Amino acid sequence: MNDSLPACPECSCVYTYSMGALLVCPECAHEWAPGSDPQRDESVIKDSVGNVLADGDTVTVVKDLKVKGSPTSIKVGTKVRNIRLVNGVGDHDIDCKVDGFGPMQLKSSVVKKV
Numbered sequence: 001m002n003d004s005l006p007a008c009p010e011c012s013c014v015y016t017y018s019m020g021a022l023l024v025c026p027e028c029a030h031e032w033a034p035g036s037d038p039q040r041d042e043s044v045i046k047d048s049v050g051n052v053l054a055d056g057d058t059v060t061v062v063k064d065l066k067v068k069g070s071p072t073s074i075k076v077g078t079k080v081r082n083i084r085l086v087n088g089v090g091d092h093d094i095d096c097k098v099d100g101f102g103p104m105q106l107k108s109s110v111v112k113k114v
């Protein structure tokens with residue numbers, strides 16, 4: 001028994017085994033692909049191309065972003081340093097400070113890790 005296998009996400013049974021690319025739970029017969037556990041994915045924030053983001057990362061903006069109350073928009077390629085992952089308003093999940101614009105929240109889907 002390989003004890004490094006994750007427990008069943010459905011019933012927490014630890015006697016899971018692998019069958020091909022899938023993990024199988026002998027208790028509830030739940031089958032899933034390792035790494036695709038939706039419960040775990042919720043806590044992981046990924047950028048526009050799928051890189052996992054972390055506090056303190058530097059990202060670039062991948063599309064022009066209109067800023068409320070500002071006549072100019074944040075341009076593609078703008079570098080944003082020292083981001084902080086948050087559970088923000090709507091699907092905004094990055095708290096940061098953009099040069100020339102000040103503190104704001106961004107969506108992880110509009111940035112790319114540097």
Ligand SMILES: [Zn+2]
Pocket residue numbers: 008009010011012013025026027028029030
């Ligand atoms: Zn189970």
